[in-house]
Amino acid sequence: xxxxxxxxxxxxxxxxxxxxxxxxxxxxxxxxxxxxxxxxxxxxxxxxxxxxxxxxxxxxxxxxxxxxxxxxxxxxxxxxxxxxxxxxxxxxxxxxxxxxxxxxxx
Numbered sequence: 001x002x003x004x005x006x007x008x009x010x011x012x013x014x015x016x017x018x019x020x021x022x023x024x025x026x027x028x029x030x031x032x033x034x035x036x037x038x039x040x041x042x043x044x045x046x047x048x049x050x051x052x053x054x055x056x057x058x059x060x061x062x063x064x065x066x067x068x069x070x071x072x073x074x075x076x077x078x079x080x081x082x083x084x085x086x087x088x089x090x091x092x093x094x095x096x097x098x099x100x101x102x103x104x105x106x
Contacts, residue, residue, distance in 0.1 A: 004032045004067050009060070016059040017041045020077055027069065034069035040080040049074070 002008070006024040013019050021040035028034040044052045052074035057064060064070050075083070 004035070004063050006035070009035060009037065009063060012060060012063055013037070013039055013056075017043055017056065021080060033067050035067060036071045038073045038075070038080075040075050040077055042077055044074050044076045 006026050009024050010022050013022050013024075017039060019039050019041045021038070023038040025036045026032060026034070027036050039056060043055065047055065053072060056072050056074060
């Protein structure tokens, strides 16, 4: 298999997972060995996180085998729209306190 690129991953994800939105980031400085992705697909509807990741890993098994590191965030179109709306709403408001990053809940 040829070297994996962000565009080849994007094409494979679009074709195999019917993704409606994809963000691919080459985390390896352009050498194609570590990728982080956001995949938005209606195929994830009704699936939990583990099943979504299994679906993605099965669809991209050859590509994943050819790289060193891989992370995927998988969302349905509704989840993605909700997160985009939330990000838009919070960015237009006055600054809010940082959410805790140590696992505590307010």
